[in-house]
Amino acid sequence: MQSPHVLAIPYPAQGHVIPLLELMQCLARHGVKITFVNTEFNQERVANALSRKDDIGDHIHLISIPDGLEAGDDRNDVLKLMETISQFMPGKLVELIEKINESGDKITCIIADQVVGWALEIAEKMHIRRAAFWPAAATLLGLSISIPKLLDDGIIDDNGTPRKNQMVQLSPTMPAISTAHFPWACFEGLTAQKKIYELALRNNKAAEGLDWLVCNSIYELEPAVFELFPSILPLGPLLANNRLGNSGGYFWQEDSTCLEWLDQQEANSVIYIAFGSSTVLDQTQFQELARGLEQTNRPFLWVVRPNITEETDNAYPKGFKDRIATRGRMVCWAPQQKVLGHPSVACFLSHCGWNSTIEGISNGIPFLCWPYFVDQFLNQSYITDVWKVGLNLNQDESGIIKQAEIKEKVEQLLLDKGFKARAMDLKQVAAKNVKEGGRSRTNLNNFIEWVKA
Incomplete structure (x- = not known):
């Protein structure tokens, strides 16, 4: 045979x-x-x-x-x-x-x-x-x-x-x-x-x-x-x-040193931000996101691909890296499944790609939803309306998600313990x-x- x-x-x-x-x-x-x-x-x-x-x-x-x-x-x-x-x-x-x-x-x-x-x-x-x-x-x-x-x-x-x-x-x-x-x-x-x-x-x-x-x-x-x-x-x-x-199939080189950085953070404290391999932000939106993360006064791990915006090195607000140096970490790519499974991670600001959605669900992580393309809007609907484990980030009249919106939704998500409880329930469903x-x-x-x- x-x-x-x-x-x-x-x-x-x-x-x-x-x-x-x-x-x-x-x-x-x-x-x-x-x-x-x-x-x-x-x-x-x-x-x-x-x-x-x-x-x-x-x-x-x-x-x-x-x-x-x-x-x-x-x-x-x-x-x-x-x-x-x-x-x-x-x-x-x-x-x-x-x-x-x-x-x-x-x-x-x-x-x-x-x-x-x-x-x-x-x-x-x-x-x-x-x-x-x-x-x-x-x-x-x-x-x-x-x-x-x-x-x-x-x-x-x-x-x-x-x-x-x-x-x-x-x-x-x-x-x-x-x-x-x-x-x-x-x-x-x-x-x-x-x-x-x-x-x-x-x-x-x-x-x-x-x-x-x-x-x-x-x-x-x-x-x-x-x-x-x-x-x-x-x-x-x-x-x-x-x-x-270990995961395979990633197109970008992972920076595993961010796991050591996560080890130094308090439990359930870090905002993890990642938009997958295709999302592109214009300069205005990129800076609003940076300022919003800064205003949360919380530690954050941000995946910033080299092509996520034009001239990424010059895209940050002036002085941003210095101001967030003690509580912010930017990497080109992260070992996402290990990051989401780390006890210091509190929430996931995501483009809602299905892989990211499944990985977040399997680790009991609440979401902040920032869909970009095709199926990501459907996944957002499941996250926010059906499973109720996350919140939408809303654009203003010019199509920009403003820094105040980011700060407000982070606080709302993390202060309401119901999101985490429902996320943990889904984690058990996935494990079973x-x-x-x-x-x-x-x-x-x-x-x-x-x-x-």
Whole structure:
């Protein structure tokens, strides 16, 4: 009998690579050989981020294929990236699979990000077993699957364009979603929206009839969507902390010295601020945030990527670094799961990306919500309106979150002990799910057995 050999391919963005690589580490620990496909642009960054302490070398092989873009192209341009890879990478992936199969170590299963539906199409054509992985909130996938109903109800037209700006609920117990925040409607221009919409339709069709459609969520976080779409199975939270390992897939070099700094802070005192890998702030907003953190008079750990704003070194308010030197720490990137698990962290000022949301939930941390793009607004709704473990940060009439708003919401969040209590309740729910007998653990065990069969 041939040994199981999985080819895994994520959408080439950090928020997609991290959870799929974590799932592959779970499979690798059960003796499954993994070929993990990165783009050439991301390969070195992913490889550098993998900790040598994690024994994956014998089971996970990182390999790369080109994405079709030029070296200087903006890979944060979602439309250009999605269009280019869907046209260029399929041929390269077929060549890779054929080369691997010719070596005698045949691919027995392809696990692809649902966003790269073309990889699932290839698996079907090559008669390879296939499964899809969804790295975001299951509700967002449910929204995409519901496109036919949105058409029938007249909410969108044949191009996916919302007929009017309104709030939509897939079921009475799910949070309402603004049509302006539909994934394909977030892009500027009707042409761009139509192209993303068509890609979503293609991905949905590619995922039809799959044996497995799994996601990095927890049943209790989104029960209505799992009842409405029983084919979506939660495996989460997929976190390195659950296997006492180190995270992989980060595109930025972690600064672990911030953990030593956290050791010196009082318990439940530090504001942790991180906006993921794509959020960009203009100079005015960056300075308002800096001043707001300064005004809280609390210790804070702030992740400031080199590209979070233009000329980051000169972006801080004059004298800011000197004034906050004894209680503020800025790093280019942090080992986020370890930071959120540190007893000194009191709250998480977040862009509400799903990975960050799951990590915060799993560590019992209350949120201050600063969504930037696509699914982050839905995640904010869950955090503030459904789970009630965080607060929104509101913009003024000019679209800026002012320093006074930041200071006020920090105080409100930390003075109301109910936020922390509810966050700790969700932490227990997350922990229960990954223990033997938990719903996510059972789904994961069954999935592993299917892969190995």
